[in-house]
Amino acid sequence: MLRTIQAIEDxxxxxxxxxxxxxxRTADDLPGExxxxxACDFWLADAYALASRWKD
Known part of the structure; x- marks a missing residue:
């Protein structure tokens, strides 16, 4: 889990x-960035909590 968090941050x-x-690159082939x-922000906040990274 910690390496996944690091990869997301990077x-x-x-x-x-x-x-x-x-x-x-997008999976749904929409133009532009x-x-x-x-939802991803909340997932990362949950992962920080599970990793005891409260300040992050």
Whole structure:
């Protein structure tokens, strides 16, 4: 889980928010770059809590 959190922080975070896909590649073939996705932010916050990273 800790490596998954690190990978998300390294590759999917943008201005402290989380994207669903690596830019500019999207699974749904929408044009342009996809914005951040709120559900992913809550998932990451939950993962931080489970990892006892309360300040993050």
């Amino acid at each position: 590759k999917l975070m943008c201005d402290c928010l989380v994207r669903r896909y690596l830019p500019p 996809e914005p951040t996705y709120l």
